Amino acid sequence: MKQSERIGAKIAYIFSHNHRYIERALESYNLKGPMFAFLLTLSHKDGCSQECLARYLKFSKATATRVITTLEKQGYVYREKDEDDRRIYRVFISDEGRGLIPAINSALQEWNDIFLSDLSDEEEQIFRNLLDKTKNTLVEFDRKSSKQMKNNYQISG
Known part of the structure; x- marks a missing residue:
């Protein structure tokens, strides 16, 4: 390292601010933590398996299951068993979940505008x-x- 600075601390600071901003912007939809990331992913990878979602988003299978279960209870996604392999659940975004995509994209754009403003x-x-x-x-x-x-x-x- 060129200096005694901790790049990880700066990245963590940015990540923390990003997380708080997005959560506040989406609180009226009751989206917390990585829930918005799952919805965004499903908006263009609809029907992928829970395991695929976890791998793609770099979350544990347990975290993915918790998030998907919560999103399902809120009516934003639904699961169906795979027709070829009954052990696999496919996750689909509902019409209500798809309706949140513009709000999520707007919140992310607002954050980018703030973050990059200088x-x-x-x-x-x-x-x-x-x-x-x-x-x-x-x-x-x-x-x-x-x-x-x-x-x-x-x-x-």
Whole structure:
């Protein structure tokens, strides 16, 4: 590290503010925590399995089940057993849930506008490029780690 700064602390601060802003903006819909992320994902990946949702959003299966159960009780999603594999539940966004997508997108856009307000267009583009680059680094790290874990399991299993 070039300085004794903790990048993780800055990222955590930004994440915390993002989380609070989105929760406040969506509180009238009773959406808390990652619930909005599940609805957004289902709006373009409707019918995927609970496990697929958990993996895609990087949540545990238990967290995904809790979130989906809550969204189902609120009438925003529904589940159906997969016709080919009865052990799998497919999750679908309801019409009521789909109706929340514009409000979610609006809240996210408002947050982005606030968050990026002090950056010039050029600085914003550089920032976005750096975020993409670091995200891609982590995706590759996850891929290699997953491959290594599979190899270790095969050797010991």
